[in-house]
Amino acid sequence: MRRLACTACAMLLAGAGASHADFERPTLNLYGVTGAIDTPTALDQPEGELALTVGYFGNITRGTLSFQGLPAVQGAFRYTRFGGLNLQDEENYENYLDRSFDISIRLLKESRFLPAIKVGLQDFAGTGFSSAEYVVATKTFGDRLAVTAGLGWGRLGSYKPIGSLGERGETEVGKGGNFNIEEWFSGDVAPFASVIYRPTDRLTLLAEYSSDIYELEQGTDRSDRILTRDSPLNFGVTYRVNNAATLGAYYMYGSEIGVKVSFVGNPNRPPVPASVGPAPPPLLARPSRQAAPDKWVETWAQNPRTQSVLLTALDKVVEEQGLEIESFEVISPNVVEVRFRNSRYNANAQAVGRMARALASTMPASVETFRIVPSVVGLPASTVVIRRSDLEALVYAPNAAAQLNAVAGIEDARASNPGASLNPDMFPRFDWSIGPYAQRLLFQPSSPFRYSVGVRAGATYEPRPGVVLSGSVTKRLFGNLTEDTTESNSVLPKVRTDFKKYNEEGDPALQTLTAAYYFKPGPNLYGRVTAGYLERMFGGLSTELLWKPVQSRLGLGIELNYVKQREFDQQFGFRDYSVATGHVSAYYELNDKFDVRLDVGRYLAGDVGATLALSRVFDNGWRVSAFATKTDVSAEEFGEGSFDKGISVSIPVAWFTGRPTQQSLSTTLRPVTRDGGARLSVDGRLYGRVNGYHEDGLDDQWGRVWR
Known part of the structure; x- marks a missing residue:
């Protein structure tokens, strides 16, 4: 939770500027999922949208992490505190704490004449305290107005039901966790509806008719009541502070005040749209064989000292790029192999590309084939084979990354290379660190959040590649x-x-x-x-x-x-x-x-x-x-x-x-x-250590190979 809070703060600081008013980023309700105020809608968040929402009204606090995993699928995990509602009648449980999962699937995309239609399960694997199922339809009118109507079961079927589909089981407080499939879409069914209007790009006005009667929360008398429900109508306003944060305020059920804050992030919408790291070194092309035949001689490979000299030269170049040479081998006058560690780039293909540039700037002209071996703690993950002539021909070509990917090869790495020279500056290797740590324990029955902050010291020692001694206190x-x-x-x-x-x-x-x-x-x-x-x-x-x-x-x-x-x-x-x-x-x-x-x-x-x-x-x-x-x-x-x-x-x-x-x-x-x-x-x-350097892992990030 501490890391999630840090993530939310970073999203808030990074989200400068107003967002555009459109229904590609619709409001999140007090349950933390796409909706109006306390009811769902059939709208979708952008694919990949991750949201952390905290909502409060009537002594009920909901914290929700939601994720739009696919264009039509949203999932959520929620932790709810019902303040003063001791349903377990135990001294350590003065407030009822509930955990739940949601999922919703859009069945029909909105068209010119038809609304979007979504089906959803709320608290489908919990105690059933907040469980509900719904079918909901939403029609938008331009980029300002959205109208929603739906039918709900469970909680959403508890106020003025219009019918019933069989019997529904009772909530088991302190139990739960099973998928009670036989109870989905059973029991009373009731209608709900909402209207969402955006007068400006930042401001949204909301009104809804809720079908949740909040029976347990109202209690049997005033002594155990945590909220009062006098009306099915809710009204609210939300304000988008920036692209990361949204605030909401609501007047609910004729008697309650509600507030909400949401922090959102999306992998496809980074706060910094372009890389701000150092530029790669220039790719130096070889002179032609006809223009400089003396540079293309191959006798250099016969000198036993050449391998270590080339290793030293290469190590100086890649050190500035955040890469480390583990070993280097001259296989022939035309082929060299380098094993290296990437300690900087989160895009593995970018590390491979920078190593290829470094080889092109340091190897004799006769070297045509680069065998680039990413190593993780001394374990060779793969071998990327790149021809030097392809690098020289494609560096300024249109769609250069895709063209290089088509001609580069990837192979299994050799277990060992006994003819290679180990980097004397790397082994034996000793690293140490000291810094803060945070440990947390979330969602225990008696307490929602426990934490510990302290100092951790750690050290690792590698006498040779693949052997790691480590410890931490x-x-x-x-x-x-x-x-x-x-x-x-x-x-x-x-x-x-x-x-x-x-x-x-x-x-x-x-x-x-x-x-x-x-x-x-x-x-x-x-x-x-x-x-x-x-x-x-x-x-x-x-x-x-x-x-x-x-x-x-x-x-x-x-x-x-x-x-x-x-x-x-x-x-x-x-x-x-x-x-x-x-x-x-x-x-x-x-x-x-x-x-x-x-x-x-x-x-x-x-x-x-x-x-x-x-x-x-x-x-x-x-x-x-x-x-x-x-x-x-x-x-x-x-x-x-x-x-x-x-x-x-x-x-x-x-x-x-x-x-x-x-x-x-x-x-x-x-x-x-x-x-x-x-x-x-x-x-x-x-x-997790080797797969990122295999074909699919490199392909996913190959667009950064020239950066």
């Missing part, structure tokens, strides 16, 4: 993570829910202390072995093998671990609990927009099952994922939430600044942290 400075007095009620081994004890006793803490070896055991294969204190709660041995051809959309992996639970003080001791855990994984790039991953295996609590994750990916590095894990643990054994699920968001810092950097703002949101479906957290998993 932390010291907490302030926060409220240790104030949670609620003990875990888990019936499973407490592999994650003992976080309270780790937070209390682990200060200072040895966060990690590991030795890792990365290697290529064969063609299209990548391997990893990591041993030590792998994460704050577990230590032991982790092994991984990945099969991923560079030109394939499919990858298969297997991970096997044997770990023991660490002592709560996070020093060197272990507890009695140990477990063998591991997964077989399949990765597949569905198309240029979506990746899917399936993990099947045994989790930390000994439960067996599978995790399915679907990710929406963008060329500039944005990634939004949804995941769910189902194991042989029953919903009753798992506890609140029924099964593990959540969403992850990763936004590159370069999107905000326009400057090349590999840093990103990332967070994972779970409705609740439980022990079922918990997986080991170990650094260095292979797929």
